[in-house]
Amino acid sequence: MEVTPGTSDNGKQLTALLAQSKSNGVEVKEIIADTAYSGKDNLAEMKKESILPIVPLNPVVHEGGERQEGFEYNKDADFVVCPAGKHSLRKAVQGSKKSGKSRSLVYYFDVEKCKTCPLRDGCYKPEAKSKTYSIRIIAEHFQDQIEFELSDTFKERIRRRPIIEHKNAEMKRFHGMATAKYRGLFRMRIQAYLTAFVVNAKRMVKLIEQKQPALG
Template sequence: MLQPSKQMTASFHAELYKLIPEDHPLRKINEIVDFTFIHDLVRSSYCEHYGRPANEPELLFRLLFLQVLYNLSDERIIQETQVNLAYKWFLGVNPEDNLPDPSQLSRFRNHRLGAGAVDEVLISVVRQCIEKGLVKSKTIIMDSTHTLAASQKQKPLEVLRDAAKRLFRVVVKKHPKLEKKLPKLPGLRKEDQEDAEKIMLQYLANLGETVELLLPDHEGSISEKVRIAKAIVEDERLLANKGIMSAIDPDARFGWKSNTKSFFGYKEHIAMTEEEIITAVEVTEGSSDDGKQFKELLNQTLDAGIEVHEVIADTAYSGKDNLEEMKSKQIQPVVPLNPIVHNGGLRQEGFEYNKDADFVICPAGQHSIRKAVQGSKQSGNSRSLVFYFDTEKCKACPLKEGCFKPGAKSKTYSIRIVA
């Protein structure tokens, strides 16, 4: 049950809050940002009149804010706040008051807020910053950074086995009587790895279909495990070690920081003002193209009320469509032109140029191994940058049909460079 926001009651111990310096960062943040907007944001996820009284959304949200600000875990932020006067003052509680259990932070973050609320939180905070005069520039900076996945990369057989075990376990835990009706995990032989993967793939597909048949109205953790199982079964690149690589974190992918350094996880695409106030965030898999997030970042920024006259970004954002979008909105681009990103001709669907690594990635996840320029400057004709792929990998590729001709000595991908 959602309760109205409570005020801090008078307490003898509240006198201790006078020890917090007036220039403390949390005092400044509290003065500028009104966090009461969170009540309206999460109201629909609470029952307003029935059930046990819930902890205040604003209290939990402020705890999440402190957690991110000081980079603390759920357990650690509760421990630190219990003995930190500034933290408790920021929460609006008395020094002697108890704090929520750490598990409530996870429930609030996942079930009350959810990933979809991030944009609304940003918009609310940015608009307050504008009203308080903190945003004076009309320039937006765009870039991306990477975040490592919370799980380790797995081989296809490990992904399939873990997904099957997790689905089987959660169904049996909630519906013990169904255990005998679920297909049993097959015994796999080590000597035939390829067949073992295919057997496990078939088992996972069969298990998922059985669960949906027995529990057509499944929800919660069962629905999540079923969704993951479906995604793994339908991933054409799985057995080629280029698709889903974790049953725990199926959305994580390999990305590249350079042509020799890779990472397994996600990309965080960010737009921010010159005052370093973040106005938009998009999280994608690690292999995604930075430039494709431009329009969404720009639109989120404009929706927050920021007046944009100039955009500063690197060459990944120099595509023609992005430049045309800025021109249509009378925004000055400060973006170095990359001839491959900006002037490249028609692109074959599924192939993407990675600016950081300077290679092309095919739909199967393989990257080119070398490149060469074809055409002459003197002739006046357009030149092409040709990227070459490893044909041995192409021969065994699950997506080779229509892409790699049997018996071909090479597999190339060309990008036209207009002179």
């Protein structure tokens, strides 16, 4: 567990988390994580350490792709916010994943809002049926991972990711992690570590019970 300010990039914590796990005696054979961890440096580190990267690609987060002034990609929610502060409504992928060629993520905005937007000049063409913002996924930097993502191993192992999310949800819903009880990283670390300790202890009890069924 790493506790960081809300503005930090999750993906940058991988090295520290890996070192932490190893120093706790964990042999790390694979890493299952969300797209925030699929940056070039993280993939290179996992390759160097012979760790299987069960990390879905979203290179846009790391490479940026095309940029248009004033549009912001929100990687957590996977939508784009336009200069007028409107969120994209839906997303489509252009280009074949299987071909391994560069693909684009196309984000669609609500044209009804664009029609009356004060910033529409140069952004929305009058009468256009759609307003989109495209971000190119740069395939060449991620070729190995694109191929690995299509493998049965990847598809099988990535199914375990929701289990990790359940644990996060348990910490939030039942153990107060939805709210920072204290100010400052040091105090937040105490809250986070103690919460992790509690859910781990609960898990250990469950595993012991499973191993030793009650007599009688």
